[in-house]
Amino acid sequence: MNELTLTDVEQDMLDGGRGPGVAMAMRMVVALARVLGAQQLLPITNAHIDSCLYHGQAGLDFAQKLADLGATVSVPTTLNTSSLDLLHPGLVRLPPEDAVPARALMDAYRALGARATWTCAPYQSTERPAFGEDIAWAESNAIVFANSVLGARTERYGDFIDICAAITGRVPHAGLHLPERRNPTVELDCSALSLAMLGHEAVWAALGDVVGRQSGTGIPLLTGIDPSVVDEDKLKALGATAASSGGVALFHVAGVTPEARSAGNDPAWTGLPTVAITAEMLRGARDELSSGADFSLPLDAVALGTPHFSLREFEKLAVALEGTVPFHPGCTVWINTSREVLAQAQEAGFVQAAQDRGAKIVVDTCTYITPILRPEERTVMTPSGKWAWYAPMNIGVDVVFGTLHECLSSARTGKVVRDERQWS
Amino acid sequence: MSANGAERALSGTTLCAGEASGTLLVLAEPLSFWGGTDRKTGMIIDTHHPQHGISMAGCVLLMDASRGSSSSSSVLAEQLRAGVGPAAILLTARDAIVALGALAAAELYDTHMPIVLLDAAAATALRRNAELGDYSAGVLKSFARHISVRADADGRADVVLAYPTDHTH
Secondary structure, X not given: OOOOOOOHHHHHXXXXXXXXXXXXXXXXXXXXXXXXXXXXXXXXXXXXXXXXXXXXXXXXXXXXXXXXXXXXXXXXXXEOOOOOOOOOOOOOOOOHHHHHHHHHHHHHHHHOOOEOOOOOXXXXXXOOOOOOOEOEEEOHHHHHXXXXXXOOEOOOEOOXXXXXXXXXXXXXXXXXXXXXXXXXXXXXXXXXXXXOHHHOHHHHHHHXXXXXXHHOOOOEEEXXXXXXXXXXXXXXXXXXXXXXXXXXXXXXXXXXXXXXXXXXXXXXXXXXXXXXXXXXXXXXXXXHXXXXXXXXXXXXXXXXXXXXXXXXXXXXHHHHHOOXXXXXXXXXXXXXXXXXXXXXXXXXXOOHHHHHOOOEEEEOOOOOOOOXXXXXXXXXXXXOHHHHHHHHHHHOOEEEEXXXXXXXXXXXXXXXXXXHHHHO | OOOOOOEEEEEEEEEEOEEEEEEEEEOOOOXXXXXXXXXXXXXXOOOOOOOOOOEOOOEEEEXXXXXXXXXXXXXXXXXXXXXXXXOEEEEOOOOHHHHHHHHHHHXXXXXXXXXXXOOHHHHHHHHHHHXXXXXXXXXXXXXXXXXXXXXXXXXXXXXXXXXXXXXXX
16 A cells, blocks of 8 residues: 655644644554555544533543644634533533533643534534635534535544644545545436425435435435425435444535536446335334334424524524414423524524423534433434434433424324424 | 463554553444443443443453544543453454543553454454354364454554363363
């Protein structure tokens, strides 16, 4: 195998010429390049850090060591969800032995020069990477969105390497940074799915579950979808769930996503093995995501906004709530979003209707990664495939998966309400 | 009969250098360390996973690659810090998320968990050993429970299967 070659600047970083913090970060980038078999490094223009969510002492030790050694980020860098909601103190019921280091971790990343965005949906910000830019994003839903919807290029970066890439401004020249690795590997024919069905974000999440299972770590090309029904919230739901049930880091939708539109008659995009996706497969995914829940029990909560609720989703929610009664007092509607989007939504007047009916807003974190729900909130409904996938493992609840409209009807009555017409 | 029993060696490629040994644990399906394993005990807690309830602590883990969340690197590093991580990991794909957990633990705590890339034939030999025992050379050598892994910084890695000494003869 050919050896990794560094430029003079990169070698200087590794040798400590830019300080010991940069040298530590470069050791990690170089080690990863060797793991991946890369022969050179690649400059990046942007980074998104997932390491700011507390998973134990090791993550804190790593960030504090970099900060103590004087490192700072060299490209615009955003921060993912943390374990705490700094705008609503007392909402997160994390015990002090976890809350104190979780807060110290957030402080360490700010000291390293990253922006305090605290969101898993950095793509909802006004500053976002452009088509073709090489970036280093962590957090599986952010990765798949950046690659698929923005057409920026990022490998599946994880904890530790995200901040090291941000500090050095370099990543290994490998994986999804290489144009030839971005071609589709399987065609998923969605022409049998009705337009009405594809109007619901949750149906796209169920589609994402099927896409993840069908594609594994491959690159699916979805065909047979009318572009007029697609928006960024639906692509967000698709990607987040496909990255949970599989390892999907890039998908294409014919006629919609940027690389699919620019592919033209590229022969690499034709003659792929094809799987027909049916409405029945999506209903199967819906039922699998609801496994374990007893629908006859009272519904204790509804979880919205995983990944973080967008401005447009707040608008759609406000419209859906017009003329409706308050939520049932036994059912709490939780909405996860970023502090940036919350400020915009409040400014636009999209938040009050939900709050007037009893909804509670969470920022900086998410209801399935840290203790926010009360112990008596046992059965929870959600239109988010990612929340449905991880919450039973993370916080021990039973999940019912359904569309936003099913969730809102259920929240009003305090019982699970199904509408099969939305799933056909 | 050797005092140490019989051995069989497989070669691979070093992804992370180190030396370790332990009991072989073959993952039946990909696993997300984050959400799927307990950071304080090393137990597999993913209820979707067929090996739910088994501990990875101290095992030589054979897996194709990880799945799901990119937070898995932190969980693995924390398990290595707490001494409940795998002893070594054998992969069939160059998995960055798994490697980064080991690289961070090495940077912080001088803990060097070896990660080795195996080709399909070597991985199959290990899987067959775990399921059926090793029939190499036409003779059943019984299950190799103990696996030693040595991954050198120059890229060369050896995985040695040690078979228990037969005391009945």
